[in-house]
Amino acid sequence: MNEVMLEYTDLDSPVHKLTGATKLICLILWAFASMITYDTRILAFMVIAGLVIFKISKVKFKQVSFVFYFILVFLLINNIAIFLLSPLEGVEIYGTRTDLFKIAGPYVVTKEQLFYHLNITLKYFSIIPIALLFMVATNPSEFASSLNRIGVSYKIAYSVSLALRYIPDIQHDYRNISFAQQARGIELSKKAKLIDRIKGSASIIMPLILSSLDRIDVISSAMELRAFGNKKKRTWYSARPFRMMDYISIGLLVVLLAVSLAFIYINGGRYYNPFV
Incomplete structure (x- = not known):
């Protein structure tokens, strides 16, 4: 689909x-x-x-x-x-x-x-x-390099880049959890009443938060293993000049x-x- x-x-x-x-x-x-x-x-x-x-x-x-x-x-x-x-x-x-x-x-x-x-x-x-x-x-990657180029700390720039990059992932998680809930009999389609759809959507929030926290832990561990933040400067693969x-x-x-x-x-x- x-x-x-x-x-x-x-x-x-x-x-x-x-x-x-x-x-x-x-x-x-x-x-x-x-x-x-x-x-x-x-x-x-x-x-x-x-x-x-x-x-x-x-x-x-x-x-x-x-x-x-x-x-x-x-x-x-x-x-x-x-x-x-x-x-x-x-x-x-x-x-x-x-x-x-x-x-x-x-x-x-x-x-x-x-x-x-x-x-x-x-x-x-x-x-x-x-x-x-x-x-x-x-x-997101090019955006982070541009921010760093105009004087923003690369740590802040990379954080913004991660936020933009993982918006689609959160959307994917929401869709997957929604499909899983529907497979268990929770109706979230347009056929259900509005109040039932609201309740069903609310039941997605907690699994979505837990999956997001798990992703944060994985990302932070990977960045720590690569010694992210130890240097004052860094290079960018996707940097572009004005x-x-x-x-x-x-x-x-x-x-x-x-x-x-x-x-x-x-x-x-x-x-x-x-x-x-």
């Missing part, structure tokens, strides 16, 4: 040709640009640009689809929770109130509140494609962050207000 895993895939694309350090720096700059602003125009641009970059990377959507759907559910729950806790948050932010219809009690749907939820949604969707792309388009495209990519993200900061000054705050 073909499994769709959230793991690195070696493709011939401009995104894959960037060094791991460049991708990390660009991800950090992109995240800062998205987090510091609620300007709808900037967020909409970032959503479109993120989708274009994802398309250029040649990564198939099905490789990240299950994570994407999980985030969609989380976003829906988050928006509902915000409305239930503060139904007039948008009114307080934008300083005007345009009622559309009343639900019950203090829960009134306003244009300002809907616009506020739109910005929250855009904020999530501006980051999601780039974050997922970073995970599936970055070679190229012109790396500097251009970082430069473009610096410009994006600067524009995001400039719009905060122009708007007199983080929020773009179309109601005044």
Whole structure:
């Protein structure tokens, strides 16, 4: 059976040709640009640009689809929770109130509140494609060498590399344990009720933790036997130097962050207000 895993895939694309350090720096700059602003125009641009970059990377959507759907559910729950806790948050932010219809009690749907939820949604969707792309388009070993090259301790860089490398292994373990549970009569397919599927998934957690701890013990023993960490420096098989495209990519993200900061000054705050 073909499994769709959230793991690195070696493709011939401009995104894959960037060094791991460049991708990390660009991800950090992109995240800062998205987090510091609620300007709808900037967020909409970032959503479109993120989708274009994802398309250029040649990564198939099905490789990240299950994570994407999980985030969609989380976003829906988050928006509902915000409305239930503060139904007039948008009114307080934008300083005007345009009622559309009343639900019950203090829960009134306003244009300002809907616009506020739109910005929250855009904020999530501006980051999601780039974050997922970073995970599936970055070679863990090359990423570690790039981090070490820009001054990060090779011990820390190698730890990050191991974390990225073993995400697919954890997914494989989850699938295998799930199949084993189903073979014992625990229904986890779509045929089962939602509450039964949740209980069945919860029963996978403990075996998954134990298998992960066992893997950690094996890896740490192997690294100790090879005297990992005894030297101040180490060489890297997959090291790659920075190229012109790396500097251009970082430069473009610096410009994006600067524009995001400039719009905060122009708007007199983080929020773009179309109601005044």
